[in-house]
Amino acid sequence: MSDKEVIKEDKPVETKEVDLIPKAPSKLAPRGIRTFTVFRAIDETGVSGDGVVIEGVALATGQCIIHWLYPPPRGGIAIFESMDDFIKVHIGPHPANNTIITFQDGEQLKFGDKNKEEASDEDS
Secondary structure, three states, rough: OOOOOOOOOOOOOOOHHHHHOOOOOOOOOOOOOOEEEEOOOOOOOOOOOOOEEEEEEEEEOOOEEEEOOOOOOOEEEEEEOHHHHHHHHHOOOOHHOOEEEEEEOOEEOOOOHHHHHHHHHHHO
C-alpha cells in the first residue's frame, strides 16, 4: 500500500423521496399519457364491428394515438394532432354508432343519437 491510505466509511445516504422522482428537463415536450377505449353500440358502416373497437392514448402534448382492433390479427395505428381531430374524423360522422369513449379514470364522452336522447331525458 501507499503512504496515504484512503479510508472509506459506509454512511447511509439520506435522500428525500421527492428527490428520487425523475424530472423532465425544460427542453423536452410535456410527458404523461391517458389511455382510453372506444365502444360502438352498432357499426353503421359494417367495417370494424361493434363493441370495443379502438384502444388509444392521449398524450400530454395533446396528440392522440389510436389502435384499431380490426382487422385481426394486428389492427391498425393512426396518429392525430388532437383528440378533437380524432373525434371529427371517426366519431362525429357516425352518430348512429352511439359511441362511448371511456378513459382510464372512468370519465366517459358519449356521442350519437341514442346518447343525445338519454342526455335530454336526464335533463327533464
